Amino acid sequence: MVGELPGMTLKAIGIVQNKVKQVPGSGYKWQKIVSEIVLDDSLTEAMDNLDEFSHIIVLYWMHQSTEPAPVKVHPKGRAELPRVGVFASRSPDRPNPVGKATVRLLRRQGNVLTVQGLDAVDGTPVIDIKPYLPEIDSVDSAKVPSWITKH
């Protein structure tokens, strides 16, 4: 079925800049990492009003992920946990290596967004920015299995 579908090509709209130069191990404290997202100059005006939101959703291309993607993975890369389907995980190694992060927007200056908590290494291509809307992005009382919350 996949073969019958048209190709879909993404354009990088910008690049992540931060101090994380290599993919760190699972459990890395991304929450504290401050990153700049430098957008293409031509898209500066398309960022207007974004700073009226406290949080934004960033979609990015995990350019260092493994190809081809595995079918099953250990949750959080921890070998002691039983393998699960890759779509039941947040592993970067997936058929389309698109990451999704909800991050705090600290400030916007022209074509540069400063954000906190983005789990992407320096140089990661950004493909979309959306405002975070609790009404559609947040779910009350969602159920998750215990293996994903194990620390």
Place this chain on the structure above:
Amino acid sequence: MVGELPGMTLKAIGIVQNKVKQVPGSGYKWQKIVSEIVLDDSLTEAMDNLDEFSHIIVLYWMHQSTEPAPVKVHPKGRAELPRVGVFASRSPDRPNPVGKATVRLLRRQGNVLTVQGLDAVDGTPVIDIKPYLPEIDSVDSAKVPSWITKH
């Protein structure tokens, strides 16, 4: 800057099937719409364990969006609201027309997921499925401007 970046090509991993054959107007009650996501057969095992989650995140390609994307849009397509930067909106008309929806997973049967609340028309290519994890996908006390919540 964008020109210096490598192309990034997505593969459709499946297709949305539902009764919504044409893009409806803004304000459509997607919350009640039940859709099937039919995944490529080769990815059936990659869906294992997904049904241990009550909600999933679906990334999809909004193949009917407008090209080239506008820089500014009226929020929710409502002409009476002042235009904002497209990245401050959830408009489908954006540089990379990738949609992101958090939906309830009603059931998984083999390579078919049945979900509720997916705001995508029949035939929409799906590019990724992720489990919804409140710990990283939900934010307490996020701030949004009043124009986005106006009904």
